[in-house]
Amino acid sequence: MASITFKENSVTLLGNEVKPGDKAPDFTVLANDLSEVKLSDYDGKVRLISVVPSIDTGVCDQQTRRFNEEAEKLDNVEVLTISVDLPFAQKRWCAGAGIENLQVLSDHRDLSFGKNYGVAIKELRLLARSIFVVNSKGEITYAEYVSEATNHPDYEAAVEAAKAAE
Numbered sequence: 001m002a003s004i005t006f007k008e009n010s011v012t013l014l015g016n017e018v019k020p021g022d023k024a025p026d027f028t029v030l031a032n033d034l035s036e037v038k039l040s041d042y043d044g045k046v047r048l049i050s051v052v053p054s055i056d057t058g059v060c061d062q063q064t065r066r067f068n069e070e071a072e073k074l075d076n077v078e079v080l081t082i083s084v085d086l087p088f089a090q091k092r093w094c095a096g097a098g099i100e101n102l103q104v105l106s107d108h109r110d111l112s113f114g115k116n117y118g119v120a121i122k123e124l125r126l127l128a129r130s131i132f133v134v135n136s137k138g139e140i141t142y143a144e145y146v147s148e149a150t151n152h153p154d155y156e157a158a159v160e161a162a163k164a165a166e
Helices: 057-070 087-097 112-117 155-164
Strands: 028-030 036-038 044-051 077-083 103-104 130-134 140-145
Touching: 028 112, 044 057, 044 155, 057 087, 057 155, 077 155, 087 103, 103 155, 130 155, 140 155
Parallel strands: 044 077, 077 103
Antiparallel strands: 028 036, 028 103, 044 130, 130 140
């Protein structure tokens, strides 16, 4: 299991770590209009999943804005950002930040995504910063569990993995 810290304090991740080559676990999260969204809704497309602890904080804000810019340049790649923020807060933040090229989704209801991908932080009920790429066949082709939740992920590696996935 990935060893993660949050502000340099060790945290416990719930669920199972996923690795390249694994079948991507399905999950159910909520869109900003409270409708249910599943990974399987995007079958046949490459998915880049950007995971942030809270959309309204500095690094999470920058990460989401960066992937919003990258999403515009990626063909046949669905970019999803997932956090446990309430859908209402996500909607407000996206409107203020001009986020139009990716979908921001909430895992607040039951941590379905967090537990299925091993990124739910037990002590904080947040998600650990991470990036996953799922190919059109539903296989994980890239996984990054950022070791310190306040650090940035490797944007270039994630974008290259999404471009390389089919």
